[in-house]
Amino acid sequence: MKRIAVLASGRGSNFQAVIDAVGRGEVPAVCSALITDNPRAYAIDRAEKAGIPVFIVDYDASASKEEYEQALSEVMRAVAADGYILAGYMRILGTGIVREFRGRIINIHPALLPAFPGLHAQRQALACGVKVAGCTVHFVDEGMDSGPIIVQACVRVRQGDTEEMLAARILESEHRCLPAAIRLFCEDRLRIEGRLVRILPRTGESGSTNRA
Numbered sequence: 499m500k501r502i503a504v505l506a507s508g509r510g511s512n513f514q515a516v517i518d519a520v521g522r523g524e525v526p527a528v529c530s531a532l533i534t535d536n537p538r539a540y541a542i543d544r545a546e547k548a549g550i551p552v553f554i555v556d557y558d559a560s561a562s563k564e565e566y567e568q569a570l571s572e573v574m575r576a577v578a579a580d581g582y583i584l585a586g587y588m589r590i591l592g593t594g595i596v597r598e599f600r601g602r603i604i605n606i607h608p609a610l611l612p613a614f615p616g617l618h619a620q621r622q623a624l625a626c627g628v629k630v631a632g633c634t635v636h637f638v639d640e641g642m643d644s645g646p647i648i649v650q651a652c653v654r655v656r657q658g659d660t661e662e663m664l665a666a667r668i669l670e671s672e673h674r675c676l677p678a679a680i681r682l683f684c685e686d687r688l689r690i691e692g693r694l695v696r697i698l699p700r701t702g703e704s705g706s707t708n709r710a
């Protein structure tokens with residue numbers, strides 16, 4: 499069984515989707531830690547309810563970004579997870595951490611990357627007038643939301659959508675895509691080939707897709 503650690507900064511609904519999917523036996527993993535930069539994150543309550551150990555590396559209490567990254571990398575090493583899931587982790591990981599844990603850090607982003615990286619992705623999508631939005635689960639590289647894509651799902655933009663309405667529908671698809679991607683990771687079915695993530699079929703299957 500693989501061990502996964504989740505990094506979250508706030509509400510933690512994606513973290514909850516992972517907890518629930520693990521609980522239903524849909525993801526062959528143990529969720530062994532929540533790591534957060536925010537001592538007030540609601541994700542902490544979710545972890546405590548689920549009996550998952552919480553590690554707080556308080557960004558605001560750190561003297562510098564370097565000190566914070568140093569403390570974060572020590573916690574990441576100490577929890578010794580196979581995979582580290584950024585589920586609403588609102589900071590950019592330093593290159594040292596990305597290099598040390600390359601191929602083992604996965605992020606969820608509320609847009610069809612490579613369109614609309616960074617903050618307020620749903621607002622950016624509406625401002626561009628796109629008809630289709632969605633979410634992306636990808637491996638983390640040194641760039642911003644730029645690593646190899648594992649799973650994507652489309653969400654139709656409706657006329658009159660506000661940012662909140664679109665974000666709510668994208669969030670529903672995030673809650674399906676993130677566990678689906680973690681499952682593939684935990685089943686050792688992902689191969690990173692440059693920018694491409696090849697999904698290996700289950701024994702007895704012939705094809706593969708990048709859709710959840």
Ligand code: GRF
Binds near residue numbers: 511585586607672
């Ligand atoms: C999600 O939309 C996620 O894609 C983005 O931040 C939001 C976090 O939501 N990175 P939650 O904390 O998982 O509820």
